[in-house]
Amino acid sequence: MKNDVIIIGGGAAGLCAAVALKQKNPALSVRLLEALPRVGKKLAATGNGRCNITNKNITKERYHGRNTYFALYALSRYSGKQTEDFFHSVGVDFIFEDDKGYPASLQAASVVDCLRFAAEELGVILCTETRVTNIQLSGRLFKVIAGNLNFLTENIIIAAGLLSGGEKLGNDGQMLTLLKKAGFNTVKTYPAIVQLKTDPEIVRQLKGIKVNANVSLKSCGKLLRREYGEVLFCDYGLSGPPILQVSGTAAKNQNPVISLDLMPDKSLDALTKELQDRISILSARSTDEFFTGMMNKRLGQVIIKSAGYKLNTSVGSLDNNAPKKIAALIKGFSFNVTGNTGFINSQVTSGGLSTEQFDPKTMMCRDYKGLYAIGEILDIDGDCGGFNLQWAWSSALCAADAITKNNV
Numbered sequence: 001m002k003n004d005v006i007i008i009g010g011g012a013a014g015l016c017a018a019v020a021l022k023q024k025n026p027a028l029s030v031r032l033l034e035a036l037p038r039v040g041k042k043l044a045a046t047g048n049g050r051c052n053i054t055n056k057n058i059t060k061e062r063y064h065g066r067n068t069y070f071a072l073y074a075l076s077r078y079s080g081k082q083t084e085d086f087f088h089s090v091g092v093d094f095i096f097e098d099d100k101g102y103p104a105s106l107q108a109a110s111v112v113d114c115l116r117f118a119a120e121e122l123g124v125i126l127c128t129e130t131r132v133t134n135i136q137l138s139g140r141l142f143k144v145i146a147g148n149l150n151f152l153t154e155n156i157i158i159a160a161g162l163l164s165g166g167e168k169l170g171n172d173g174q175m176l177t178l179l180k181k182a183g184f185n186t187v188k189t190y191p192a193i194v195q196l197k198t199d200p201e202i203v204r205q206l207k208g209i210k211v212n213a214n215v216s217l218k219s220c221g222k223l224l225r226r227e228y229g230e231v232l233f234c235d236y237g238l239s240g241p242p243i244l245q246v247s248g249t250a251a252k253n254q255n256p257v258i259s260l261d262l263m264p265d266k267s268l269d270a271l272t273k274e275l276q277d278r279i280s281i282l283s284a285r286s287t288d289e290f291f292t293g294m295m296n297k298r299l300g301q302v303i304i305k306s307a308g309y310k311l312n313t314s315v316g317s318l319d320n321n322a323p324k325k326i327a328a329l330i331k332g333f334s335f336n337v338t339g340n341t342g343f344i345n346s347q348v349t350s351g352g353l354s355t356e357q358f359d360p361k362t363m364m365c366r367d368y369k370g371l372y373a374i375g376e377i378l379d380i381d382g383d384c385g386g387f388n389l390q391w392a393w394s395s396a397l398c399a400a401d402a403i404t405k406n407n408v
């Protein structure tokens with residue numbers, strides 16, 4: 001069976017490429033091979049079922065990898081209006097909440113449905129439960145092997161994703177292993193957009209509490225990244241949007257430390273003075289209740305204890321250093337990061353196929369003409385906020401454009 005294009009992986013990038021190819025050139029024979037019984041399983045789980053499909057502020061700073069410049073052409077050429085127009089053509093309209101774009105239905109499953117309907121209407125051959133196990137060169141063609149099945153094709157698009165979300169969403173990382181064995185350069189993979197594990201002693205006492213904080217990620221005293229938002233204390237460590245946002249960088253650096261500024265609007269000096277005043281006003285109260293009315297009570301008690309003071313004594317008995325010590329803790333409540341909750345809980349994988357092997361304008365491999373890679377399998381990962389799906393769409397539209405131009 002000879003095909004013009006075979007796409008490996010029916011996720012976000014693969015479905016987008018399949019539809020775009022047939023829209024641009026209906027005469028192309030396009031076959032999509034998907035390991036799972038259904039296409040788009042991970043896409044259907046995105047954005048807590050709402051699918052944060054894009055972001056209005058696509059900038060280089062939002063992307064990570066050995067060479068983030070690689071992603072810039074595709075992101076600038078095929079994001080914004082191009083992505084919106086593409087989705088409009090399959091029946092998905094966008095709405096925006098601040099910078100974040102969603103399908104107007106607020107249903108991730110509807111995005112999968114519209115892509116699948118369009119693929120079927122346009123004549124893409126969708127083969128589910130077809131896990132590709134090998135790719136070989138056969139003269140000028142590629143031979144794609146999926147168990148007992150063999151397919152010949154002129155062009156191949158690898159859109160097999162990576163390990164985020166775990167095997168239940170279709171990925172065991174085997175495609176990257178296969179390509180590595182075939183001689184492709186790869187960059188070590190890490191879970192990103194994932195909860196962080198810390199020493200459990202303190203966080204366990206704070207389980208379930210949410211606070212707005214400035215989150216600084218440091219390694220060996222150096223500030224690596226800063227984010228603001230709601231942090232959630234869990235029995236294993238820390239979660240919440242700013243933690244997920246810095247997690248990929250934490251995984252790549254030695255001895256990472258998360259420092260929370262629990263009162264970012266106040267300077268250290270102003271807070272010290274405020275605590276001095278509070279101590280004199282509330283001197284008759286028990287230290288257990290010192291922070292009651294100023295911050296979460298349980299958090300306040302842990303801060304008092306962590307600063308080295310006893311609970312159940314009077315506020316008036318706190319020594320002269322207390323305001324400074326407690327203020328310093330509030331401005332820099334620090335946790336050694338001991339790990340993360342793994343690929344299964346991560347939204348994206350950092351690392352993957354090394355980008356220098358591919359042309360950033362076409363996504364085509366420099367060594368194998370006709371072989372393309374798109375989406376998460378490449379060493380590009382984005383922040384939380386629609387950036388990863390945008391990379392899937394942009395890289396897919398880029399490859400589809402290149403293939404149709406090469407096959408007119």
Ligand SMILES: Cc1cc2nc3c(=O)[nH]c(=O)nc-3n(C[C@H](O)[C@H](O)[C@H](O)COP(=O)(O)OP(=O)(O)OC[C@H]3O[C@@H](n4cnc5c(N)ncnc54)[C@H](O)[C@@H]3O)c2cc1C
Nearest residue numbers: 009011012013035047052132161165170375376386388389
């Ligand atoms: C829970 C969760 C929530 C997320 N929410 C968002 C969000 O709101 N916004 C956002 O921008 N990003 C989000 N992401 C990230 C986003 O889903 C991914 O970046 C995106 O799906 C990557 O697209 P892809 O097509 O490259 O890979 P995938 O979507 O993973 O698709 C790859 C497909 O290839 C198939 N496959 C793998 N190996 C083979 C093989 N050997 N043969 C055949 N088929 C194979 C897999 O089964 C899979 O269907 C989320 C991720 C998760 C896990």
